[in-house]
Amino acid sequence: MxxxxxxxxxxxxxxxxxxxxxxxxxxxxxxxxxxxxxxxxxxxxxxxxxxxxxxxxxxxxxxxxxxxxxGSSPLKREIGEYIKSGFINLDKPSNPSSHEVVAWIKRILKVEKTGHSGTLDPKTTGILN
Known part of the structure; x- marks a missing residue:
């Protein structure tokens, strides 16, 4: 049953x-x-x-x-708009500095302006915004 x-x-x-x-x-x-x-x-x-x-x-x-x-609905927004005005949470590996990682992101995404909200020591790992 x-x-x-x-x-x-x-x-x-x-x-x-x-x-x-x-x-x-x-x-x-x-x-x-x-x-x-x-x-x-x-x-x-x-x-x-x-x-x-x-x-x-x-x-x-x-x-x-x-x-x-x-303006537009978030579901109808294009990826370029997210890249232009968004932010990325990145798990930083232990050796490069925060500035190096930001330079990599700038080169990969081909954007003019990049930055980060806080510096991590080069030997530490963690989330970089």
Whole structure:
């Protein structure tokens, strides 16, 4: 009897997983933005990303805001943007100095500006930001 119950549960889980997309897939395919307007509209924001979740329940006087022409969702951002304005956590080996490691990263990524938030002694290992 236990085998039939577990088999039925597995079938239900498979059907459920096929019908529901993961949160990342939903966020990548949809455009989560609030359009400026004067009229009151009913939104279903229950499955929106965390910071916009349940936006429709907020007590707001107007839906008007000034949209910014730049920026993008993190899932739709290109790798070049991450390299341009991001940071790397690196496990530094024991012999090179922090400055040498930063020079390697600068040469590998072909970027103009690089730096690090703290210096590790050349003989130590650890995380270099």
């Amino acid at each position: 236990a085998d039939t119950v577990s088999a039925e549960e597995k079938i239900k889980k498979k059907k459920k997983s096929k019908s529901e997309k993961s949160l990342g897939a939903v966020q990548k395919t949809q455009d989560f933005s609030v359009e400026p307007s004067e009229k009151i509209t009913k939104l279903d924001a229950s499955k929106w990303p965390l910071l916009l979740k349940n936006f429709d329940r907020l007590n707001v006087r107007t839906n008007h805001y000034t949209p910014l022409p730049f």
